[in-house]
Amino acid sequence: MQQIDAMKELKYLNKYFRKYKYKVLLGVVIVACAKVFSLFTPQLIGDVVTLVANQIESPVSEDTFKAAVRFKIILILGAALATAVFTFLMRQTLINVSRYIEFDLKNEIYNHYQFLCLPFYKQNRTGDLMNRITEDVGKVRMYVGPALMYTINTITLFFVAVIYMYSKAPSLTLYTILPLPILSVSIYFLSKFIHKRSTIVQAHLSTLSSATQEIFSGISIAKAYTLEARTKNDFTQLSNSQRRKRLDLTKIQAFFYPLMLLLIGTSNLIVIYVGGMQYIDGQIKELGTIAEFIIYVNMLTWPVASVGWVTSLIQEAEASQKRINEFLKSQPTVVNTNQFNTKILGKISFKDVHLKYVDTGIEALKGISFEVENGKTLAIIGKTGSGKSTILELIGRMYNCSDGVIEVDDKDIQKLNLYDLRNSIGYVPQDPFLFSDTINNNIKFGKDDTSDKAVIEAAKSAVVHSNILNFSQGYETVLGERGITLSGGQKQRISMARAFIKTPRILLLDDCLSAVDTETEKEILNNLNKITKNRTTLIVSHRISSVKNADHIIVLELGKIIQQGTHNQLIVKEGYYKALYEKQLQESTS
Numbered sequence: 010m011q012q013i014d015a016m017k018e019l020k021y022l023n024k025y026f027r028k029y030k031y032k033v034l035l036g037v038v039i040v041a042c043a044k045v046f047s048l049f050t051p052q053l054i055g056d057v058v059t060l061v062a063n064q065i066e067s068p069v070s071e072d073t074f075k076a077a078v079r080f081k082i083i084l085i086l087g088a089a090l091a092t093a094v095f096t097f098l099m100r101q102t103l104i105n106v107s108r109y110i111e112f113d114l115k116n117e118i119y120n121h122y123q124f125l126c127l128p129f130y131k132q133n134r135t136g137d138l139m140n141r142i143t144e145d146v147g148k149v150r151m152y153v154g155p156a157l158m159y160t161i162n163t164i165t166l167f168f169v170a171v172i173y174m175y176s177k178a179p180s181l182t183l184y185t186i187l188p189l190p191i192l193s194v195s196i197y198f199l200s201k202f203i204h205k206r207s208t209i210v211q212a213h214l215s216t217l218s219s220a221t222q223e224i225f226s227g228i229s230i231a232k233a234y235t236l237e238a239r240t241k242n243d244f245t246q247l248s249n250s251q252r253r254k255r256l257d258l259t260k261i262q263a264f265f266y267p268l269m270l271l272l273i274g275t276s277n278l279i280v281i282y283v284g285g286m287q288y289i290d291g292q293i294k295e296l297g298t299i300a301e302f303i304i305y306v307n308m309l310t311w312p313v314a315s316v317g318w319v320t321s322l323i324q325e326a327e328a329s330q331k332r333i334n335e336f337l338k339s340q341p342t343v344v345n346t347n348q349f350n351t352k353i354l355g356k357i358s359f360k361d362v363h364l365k366y367v368d369t370g371i372e373a374l375k376g377i378s379f380e381v382e383n384g385k386t387l388a389i390i391g392k393t394g395s396g397k398s399t400i401l402e403l404i405g406r407m408y409n410c411s412d413g414v415i416e417v418d419d420k421d422i423q424k425l426n427l428y429d430l431r432n433s434i435g436y437v438p439q440d441p442f443l444f445s446d447t448i449n450n451n452i453k454f455g456k457d458d459t460s461d462k463a464v465i466e467a468a469k470s471a472v473v474h475s476n477i478l479n480f481s482q483g484y485e486t487v488l489g490e491r492g493i494t495l496s497g498g499q500k501q502r503i504s505m506a507r508a509f510i511k512t513p514r515i516l517l518l519d520d521c522l523s524a525v526d527t528e529t530e531k532e533i534l535n536n537l538n539k540i541t542k543n544r545t546t547l548i549v550s551h552r553i554s555s556v557k558n559a560d561h562i563i564v565l566e567l568g569k570i571i572q573q574g575t576h577n578q579l580i581v582k583e584g585y586y587k588a589l590y591e592k593q594l595q596e597s598t599s
Contacts, residue, residue, distance in 0.1 A: 018331045019323070022153060025110040032109075036102035037161055043095035044165045048173060049088035051304035055297030057081050062296040099158065107154025111146055118142045118333065126343040127407040132368055136219025141336060144214055145329035152326030156319045163312035163319075170305050177298055184283045185306060188272040195268055199261060203321050206258040208328040213254050215332075217247050262321050276306045343406050345427035353425070353433035354418050355383040355514040355545030357404060362413035364399060364568075373399045375568040376413070381561070383418075386546040388556030390586065391565035397549040398439055401517045404547070405434055417515075435513035437521040439549075441504030443492030448477055449484040451492075451503055455511045467510040470536045472529050473502035497524035505533070509540055516546045522555050527597075530554065553590045562586070 026033060057078060064074050119142060130138075174182040224231065224240050231240050284299040293299065357380070364374040374396045381387045389397045402408055403415060406427060415422040417430065435455070443451050452464045464484065468474040476499055480486040492500045501521050508516060522530050534555065537546075550556050557576040564572035564579070564586050572584050579586040 018327050018334060019152065021330060021334055021337075022110065022114075022149070025113055025153070028113075029106045029109060032102060032106050033157075036099060036106065036158070037165075039095055039099045039102055040158075040161045041165050041169075043092055043099055044162070044169050046088050046091040046095060047166075047308065048169055050085055050092070051301045051308065052173075053081050053085045053088065054304060055295070055301035057297070058300040059295045059297035099162075103158040103161070104154050107150050107157070110153045111150040114149065114333075115142055115146050118146070118337065121337055121339075124341060125339060126341040127402070128342060128366075128368065129339060134215075134219035134222075136217075136222040137215040138336075139222070140211075140215040140218040141329075141333055144218075145211060145333050148211070148322075148325045148329035149333070151322045152330075156322040156326070159312070159319050163316060166309065166312050170309065174302065174305055177301070178284070178287070178293055181280065181284050181287060181293070181298075181302060184279045185276050185302060187279065188275050191272065195264075199264055199320070202261045203258065203324040206254070206261060207321075207325040208331070210251075210254050210258050211325075211328050211332060213251050217251050220244065220247055273306060273309070277303060280306055343409055343427070347424055347426045349426060351426040351429040353430060353514050355381075355433075356416075356418050357381045357387075357515070357545060357547075358414075358416040358419070359400070359403075360414045360416070362403070362415055363411045364396075364403065364408060365411045373568055374403075374410070377568075377570060378413075379561070379563055379570070379573070381545055381547065383545055384543045385560040386541055386548065386558070388548045388550065388559035388562040389565060390550060390553075390556055390562060390589070392585075394567075395565035396568040397565055398519050401436070401519050401547060401549060404515065404517060405431055405436060433514040434517060435508030435511045435515070436517045437501070437504050437508045437519060439519040439521070439523075441492070441500045441521070443488055443495070443500055443503060445488060447482075447485050447487055448480070448503060451488065452506045452510055455507050459510055463510055464506075467506040468503075470509050470533075470540055471502040471506040472525075472532045472536070473499060473506060476502075498526070498529065501525060502529075502533070514544060516541060516544050518547070519549045520551060522550065522552065527554070534558070553586075553593050 060074065060077055060081070068074075122138065122142075171182060171186065174185065221244065224244060231237060280299065280302045284293060284302055287293045288296060288299060359377050359379050362374055362377045363372065365372045377396075377400065379387065389400060391397055399408075403410055404417075404422075406422060409423065417425060422430065444454070449461065449464055452467055453459055461484070465474060468477055468484075477484055477486070488494055492503070495503070501524050505518070505521055508518075522533060525533065530552070531554075538558070546559075548556055548559060553576075556562055559576070562572075562574060562576060562579060563570050564584070566585065572579060572582065572586050574582070580590050581587070
């Protein structure tokens, strides 16, 4: 049952075997040829032993004897050479297939990762995602490569060798293969333990990978709080736990090889004893037959020993493929239902929109309604956790709303071409992400075909051009991971330049001026007046200075709109906006 379950998960790989079926079939033919040639050697050695025995009992001329032995030796060398050539071709064919499948599977997983939506990445850790596309795929490759090759090799060798052995000495063959059922039963029980422990090892390896990734990503925080010793201790505990789990698996795997040697040694003793008795009784006519059987048994040593190794590989591959299948079976909640090109102008309407996160059950938005005409600016303000960023994510369809309707250009957003919608949006997130690449390429990220002149213009609009020129390599300066070499304000402004260069129809700015000083903020806001002209713009901010020029302002609290209007209307109404305005005005004058 365990083996059946294992193959059930690995059935997913059948489509790749069908894709490379001709290479696999060629590999099977080459394996058969290699094994046939390898079987000539024991026969020829047996013939040499028989010649020597006959020479002792019934001597012939020395020249005739030497010529016969010399001829057999030449044939042995020829058979060995042919076996070596076909074995090389076997590896080149079947192992290459495993590399092709590994390449295809990694690409399939990566493309599926790209296809999945934001909730998936919030529920799964980066280290786990990386582990499944590296370690788990590596385990699967060992199944489609070495495991497959040795399985074909073993089956072919047994099939050809046992048939020939039976034709030479039927009863001796039966005695020789007598230990094999014991081997099969032992493998069955050991494989169950290997499967269980392989699953545990791979799952814990994902935990270790995730923890390691987080430690390296947050190294600045660890150093700032002098937590190096604590993180080292946490990592050591995880490493020791992984070591114990790996050792538990290795201890089970360690039973295989000694068991194989014991059974092969038993077969050798059986051949020598039973074969010797049969030769004495005259049932076996040639002494060379016993020599052949001993060589056959030793030829089968590695294939029989590899049965345990292959079984272990299959169990590990099954555990890994099961983890891969879990992700490949995950379906995005946000899908593109319209394949036709859609021109986006920029009018946005929210009609009684609700959003409840499925994983946490938190209701982020409760009955949000507003409308932004094409080319107008809407500002969103409110306390932390009030749902400001969520509104921007809904416009980009990072999520689908739980209830209500979101319209763009008077069309249900879920009926628009998803990619055309997102291509029409320039998004500056609250926590900007920069790649470990040049500043130039980071700004060009949303529009690869743009010119260097346009990059400079976008940087000037984001008031970061002069900062970039101060770097040693200018725009060709390579940033550290996640832009760690830049200040918070510089990261925000480069992220803004990335959005500006797209010249989008809809511009979403999520508190992107929080890390810049007031003078820089004023300069950016002046530039924004030009950039946002004829573009629909939504600005999220905690600063009144960033939103006061908007055409309309909404104030959120706990997912609801509690105030709305223009700046001049809101500052004369009692409420959150007026209180915040007076507080920030007092701070600026003090």
